[in-house]
Amino acid sequence: MASGLIDLGVGRILNVLESEVLQQTGLRDEIEMTKLKLRFMRSFLEQHASASGSRDAVFTTFVKETRDLAYHIENIVDGFSYHINRRAGQAWLKRASHFPAYLRKRRSLVSELETVNQKIQQLSALMDMFHSEGAASLPSTGGDGQWAKNLQESSFFAGDDSLVGIDDSVDEVTWWLLDSEPQRIVVTVVGMGGSGKTTLASSIFRSHCVRRHFDSCCCWVTVSQSYDINNVIKAMLKEICKELGLQAPTDLSSMEYMQLMEILVNILRHKRYFIVFDDVWSTEFLDLICERLPNDVNGSRLMITTRSERVADFSFGTVSRSHRMEPLSEDKAWELFCKNAFSRNPMQNQGSNIESIARNLVQKCRGLPLAIATLGSMMSTRRSESEWRRIHDNLTWELSNNPELGHIQRILVLSFNDLPNPQKHCFLYCSIFPEDYEIERKRLVRMWMAHGFVEQSNGPKPEEVAESYIMELICRNLLQVVSWNISGRPKVIKMHDVVREVALVISKREKFCDVYMDEMEEAQCDETRHLCVQRGISSGVIPRNLYTLLVCPISQEKFGLLDGVKLLRALDLEDSGIDNLSDSLVKLYNLKYLNLRKTKVRKLPKSFHRLINLETLLIKHSEIEELPAGISKLRKLRFLVVNRNTLMTDSSNIWQLKRLEVLDGVLPKTNLVKNLGKMTKLTKLTLWDVRKDHMDDLRDSLSKLKDLRSLSLSPISEADTLPIDEISPPANIEKLNLYGRLERVPTWFRTLRKLTTLALSWSELREDPIPYIQALPNLVKVIFFGNVYEGDRLHFEEGFPSLKVLWITNMAHLREIVIQKGAMPHLQTLQIVACEGIKRLPDGIESLSSLQELSLYGVSDELTEESIDRSKFNHIPTITIA
Known part of the structure; x- marks a missing residue:
């Protein structure tokens, strides 16, 4: 296994040595020499791994030493970065008075790096000595x-x-x-x-x-x-x-x-x-x-x-x-387990709690035959209920330490070893999420980016590189897709339970990730870099050099345990139930990612603007009603997602955030709309309470946002008119969401050749919008919600060559849907909801040869499953009428 961890040590040191912070020390030549020695160390370790296998004790010691050295260097550099960032957040007079302290800290960093360099020299010398004295006589085992x-x-x-x-x-x-x-x-x-x-x-x-x-x-x-x-x-x-x-x-x-x-x-x-x-x-x-x-x-x-x-x-x-190869069904999984576990004594699982424990063990295997058969064979020698329960409650430990389960770990570790260096960190990081946890792609990508796991490139953006990592892990069957979006990208992913257990074994051994379940585990995770807390929190559980804190419990307690955790880069409290944050949050100067979605947090600390390295702030579906003053000082912010009703005391200055790529949920002020065009990196923009007097400025600003891909606009209320006739989104727009009354169908709809998703809500159009969008070549998803069209008939006469999803909801005037043969040839999902005037299935639906799912909810009582001739629609696998 250690051969796959070489890059978690040496590779990580090399990455850290590229830090901008180190460039301020004046040690460029020394750093380059250190990097050269490290590359030789990595070559030695890789060569030795292929010759002796990862179970060689000397080799394992070298890997452990380089890993610990990597963490030590990371702590040194990030500690100095913390000091610089704290100083940057101070007023100039205070900064000047603390200049001597800064110089002392800089000298300390130089001294520590010199000590590290000596340590590297010592390790290199030991490797040379071992290689010259022992490697020649070392038998080749072929390793794992x-x-x-x-x-x-x-x-x-x-x-x-x-x-x-x-x-x-x-x-x-x-x-x-x-x-x-x-x-x-x-x-x-x-x-x-x-x-x-x-x-x-x-x-x-x-x-x-x-x-x-x-x-x-x-x-x-x-x-x-x-x-x-x-x-x-x-x-x-x-x-x-x-x-x-x-x-x-x-x-x-x-x-x-x-x-x-x-x-x-x-x-x-x-x-x-x-x-x-x-x-x-x-x-x-x-x-x-x-x-x-x-x-x-x-x-x-x-x-x-x-x-x-x-x-x-x-x-x-x-x-x-x-x-x-699909996972075994529950019945077949149990059959395979019993064949291995109870073949000698078929009555063993009767008359006790052993069967219920056994079924829970089988469930943890999630239909993976290797794990089921191996676990069954091991349990065949266990007789007492206490033995069964001990193994059930400590499966991660058993996978790591029990020779009988060793080859489950080693088979899966082969896939880990084969990963490129950056993807090793990304894969292991996924193991901090709880068992069976469904992880949103965007959330995971932003957390990876906060830690620098994503390789820098002159071409694709970091999130695009990160998404390619996700696809690679999926292609290697190390991550599973829960759902895809209409563009064919994974939307939600998760880890197979057994894969996660093995990843946790590696992570704990490497002090990389850990999961805190109760106070008994407190001593086991005191050195980890990334931690998930799944049950109650106590101050002793938070390691001093922690980089990620993911909190998953339903807890009402005040979250005030951040004192002393200076190096934290990612704090994720989504859906945790936490209702208050300590003011010590603003001392996390290295923090890059903060997720407060679905929490009961009501406010952010007043000095929130001191988090000058923050790149991601997510507060949607929290109870935060106002962002504190100074938000525009967070010049590194790239993703800002807030509630619709969230006020910003300095929202007019948001445009100063020139790195911002996602601005979601902002209430526009005139000065903001006028200056939006200066935020040239925006790819997603959501504006609420758009008024008529914003239109001229909005038109000018949108014309300058060449990278914009997603645009959502809404008036003050659904009864107000959204005056968008004179604006035109950039030609590259891919997603468009217009909420509110429209005076007419915008003629510029026809120009959106790259549009993939269109959502119209409460448009109250008197003109049929279908002719304006049917020729768009890349349109994949259309949503009509809430009286989009006041006519009683929607006629899909032709076009929609790429459409896969069509939702029609809350259209009170609608009586009839007609689909001409040849229209929507690739439609897969048709959903009609709360359209009580619909008394029969859409005319021409039999021509939709690609249709997989037809759902009708809240339509006329005259339309029931019994009222349709099912034989005419045998080509549709799923039809639901309720």
């Missing part, structure tokens, strides 16, 4: 990679009696393989580590009917992460020659890639072959092997098992099909 390869290959021999819950999958994949299609077919089986991919593939590979179909020209190759392409081809040649009764070339060991491939291709040419490549991690392998194998249009098949969605989505240039 070889162990995993052995485990993969052992799964090949699993008996059919051990298979549970994959019968349907076996039938489906076998059907694909035996299909009469003469073109070569590539079948990929994709899923997270431990999901049963190898078990499924080996069951099919050993099937007599499959082997007969391919005339015994069958081959199984375990690829793994650290494959050698020449060795893979040699293994294939030996197995295929053996299957065909041929003599393998005797000089294979001296051949290189091109020679080996030529022999392999010649043997396979004109044969109907079946080859399984098990445990493929990269598309590079597919380029080197799969693309080179002959396709003689005689029904050959390739099967690939992989954890990577990118491998599964690879373009093979021929017919390809993909099977996703």
Whole structure:
């Protein structure tokens, strides 16, 4: 495991040494020399990891020392940053009087960095000594990679009696393989580590009917992460020659890639072959092997098992099909557990509480076969209820320390080791959220950015890079998608319970993340960097060098435990029930992220403007009614999301926040609207209480916001008119939300060629808006809410080429919806709510061949499920009328 943690130590130090704060010390040459030595240290550790494996004690000690050194340097730099930021928030006279203290602090930093440099030199010397004296005689074990390869290959021999819950999958994949299609077919089986991919593939590979179909020209190759392409081809040649009764070339060991491939291709040419490549991690392998194998249009098949969605989505240039390994159902999971846990004593789980404990253990595995089977085998030797309960209550500890569960951790850690350095931190950080917690993508991205986990780039924005990390973790099956937005981006994600447990094991060992559940755990998380508090809070639980505090309990107590936590960068209290904040909040000069959404907090400290490094402030759905004076002094603020009724004493000066990208929920004052155009980085803007006298200034300002992608405008009340005829959003606008009466349909609707989402509410239009938007090529979602149109008929005559979601709600005048054939060809969801005049299904709905869900709520009593001829709508999987 430690091989995957090298970059959490050395890599983190290198990142910290790039800090702007260090540039103020005048130690540039020394810092560059330190970075050079660190790169040599990393190379040594990586080389030793590949040679000896991560379980070598000396190697593990080096990794631990570099990690502790990384944290120490981070504390030094952030401590100095804290001092600088505190000084920046002071009046000039006070700042001048404290200048001698600043110089002393700077000298202290220089001295500490010199000590660190000496420590690095000592570690380097120890590494050199160890390398020269011990490395030459060190046997190569292959480490975790070889162990995993052995485990993969052992799964090949699993008996059919051990298979549970994959019968349907076996039938489906076998059907694909035996299909009469003469073109070569590539079948990929994709899923997270431990999901049963190898078990499924080996069951099919050993099937007599499959082997007969391919005339015994069958081959199984375990690829793994650290494959050698020449060795893979040699293994294939030996197995295929053996299957065909041929003599393998005797000089294979001296051949290189091109020679080996030529022999392999010649043997396979004109044969109907079946080859399984098990445990493929990269598309590079597919380029080197799969693309080179002959396709003689005689029904050959390739099967690939992989954890990577990118491998599964690879373009093979021929017919390809993909099977996703789904979690076992609750019944099948229990069956598999019982087969392993109670096979010796079927009556063990009866007459006691063992069965209820066992079912809870199975539930924690979330349908993951590896975890279920391994946990079941371990529990088969436990007899007493107390043993069962102890393991249930301490599963994270058992995963870390119990050899019987070790290979669950090691299988999943392989995926962790394969991650690039920045994504290791991002992945582990997800483990601080509670079990089964649904994490909003934007929330996670902003927290990552607060800690500098996201690599800086001259091209994409940091949040775009962060979102690519999320997609990579999803593609590697390390994160699961709960819901997608209409643009195909993950909206809400979560961690599989077992993956989270393993991530917590790594995080705790590395003092990176921890979860505080009760006072008994207080001593265990006193050195962690990122902490989640899930039950009651006491002052002793907050580590001094904490960087993240995530509070998840429902608590009414005053939150006043921030004294002494000077280095905090992210404070997230969302939905915690906390109703008050201590004034000590304003002393968190390094704070970059503050989330108070869905709390009962009523006010922010008066000196809130002292948080000069704050980048994200989220107070929507809190009880904060007013932002304190000086908010415009937070010049690094990038995301400001507030309640509609939140007042800002200096809202007219908000425009001075030149870095602001999201301004959501602001009550506009004339000076603000006039100067909005100076906030050129805005990508999202929500303005409430827009008046007619704002229009000229708003038009001028919007014309300057070239990066704006989302715009929401609302008048003082739904009865007021939103006078937007003369304005025109930027051409790149993607989301538009207009709330309130419109005098007419804006003609500029037709110009919004990049618009993906349009929401109109209480527009009270006398003219049908459909003709103005039907030709927009990228429109994916349309929401009509509350008497958008006063006519009684909506006619979708043509167009809407990309529309997938249509919601029609609270349109009292509506009596009829007509859909012409050819309109909305890709519509997937149609929802009609609180339209009591609708007495029948939309005319022409049978032409919507892509429709997956039709929902009608609060329509006429005459329209019921019994009143429709369901046979006409068999193409719609889900129809709900209530």
